[in-house]
Amino acid sequence: MKTWCVLAGGLALSMGVWAGEVQVAVAANFTAPMEKLAPMFAADTGHKAVLSFGSTGKFYAQIRNGAPFEVLLAADDETPAKLGREGQGAGRFTYAVGKLALWSRQAGVDAQGEVLKGGRFEKLAVADPKLAPYGAAAVETITKLGLLETLRPKFVQGENIGQAYQFAATGNAQLGFVALSQVWADGKLKQGSAWIVPASMHAPIRQDAILLDKGKDSEAAAALMKYLRSDKAKALIRSFGYEI
Structure with missing residues (x-):
């Protein structure tokens, strides 16, 4: 011993x-x-x-x-x-x-992201595209969908993707572009509903x-x-x- x-x-x-x-x-x-x-x-x-x-x-x-x-x-x-x-x-x-996702803590986000075109939401959380690469990817995706001018007035902008997620998680924004890693674990969505944005939609x-x-x-x-x-x-x- x-x-x-x-x-x-x-x-x-x-x-x-x-x-x-x-x-x-x-x-x-x-x-x-x-x-x-x-x-x-x-x-x-x-x-x-x-x-x-x-x-x-x-x-x-x-x-x-x-x-x-x-x-x-x-x-x-x-x-x-x-x-x-x-x-x-x-x-x-x-x-x-990384993978980008459009996420809501509630049900309602469809697998193709058509919810963006319906416009039945007041706020959309997005990270600052000048500071956060996920924010830049979100803006690129929205632009490719032809919805930038329509959705820009609904933006709630976070300094980083963590803040964007918090806006959506607390309900201050009904939808949010977040990193998939923030809402995904062990091969499944942890809560709510999401559209996993195809890689072809952004760099x-x-x-x-x-x-x-x-x-x-x-x-x-x-x-x-x-x-x-x-x-x-x-x-x-x-x-x-x-x-x-």
């Missing part, structure tokens, strides 16, 4: 030496998956991911202004590419391909991760970038409706 206690103590001390923290900026659409991935990452590697959630556009501005983020999990591939070109990071890869929502300059010497940051590409992480990401 004494020997085992010594060994256990030595192991804990060893883990304490190499375990570290990584500051992660996470696109709002990836909140639920990352909240599950973070404890898995900690249990499997000993490192802790400290998470901040928000819009990709806002994170870009913060990173340019010296925010201490070490990894960015963006909602697009353009922002990480831009940061790479500007010398702010490297080693980017696509960790998920692909490729979501890239990038190791930022402040994390280039961090073992925890490197471990997280590796962990996101593991089979275990990919399986969880798929369960929220993403493609890999």
Whole structure:
């Protein structure tokens, strides 16, 4: 027993030496998956991911202004590419391909999105297309349907997709364009009704991760970038409706 206690103590001390923290900026659409991935990452590697959630556009501005983020999990591939070109990071890869959904917490959204043409709703939640890639995809979809001028007066705009979801979830908007991952789990819709927008309606929502300059010497940051590409992480990401 004494020997085992010594060994256990030595192991804990060893883990304490190499375990570290990584500051992660996470696109709002990836909140639920990352909240599950973070404890898995900690249990499997000993490192802790400290998470901040928000819009990709806002994170870009913060990173340019010296925010201490070490990894960015963006909602697009353009922002990480831009940061790479500007010398702010490297080693980017696509960790998920997102899906857009028109969602209501109530029944009534049909499988083809015809509810948009009926106009029998007062408010439509949409993320800011200038800051949030899912917002840009929503506007692109509405434009392709020929409904932009008709629906624009009904917009309730959130800074990010998390806020757009909250508007729809609380009933402040009867409908909302959200990330499928916000309303989907374990292969099914969690609540309400939805139209999963066909990928052909908007540009692909490729979501890239990038190791930022402040994390280039961090073992925890490197471990997280590796962990996101593991089979275990990919399986969880798929369960929220993403493609890999």
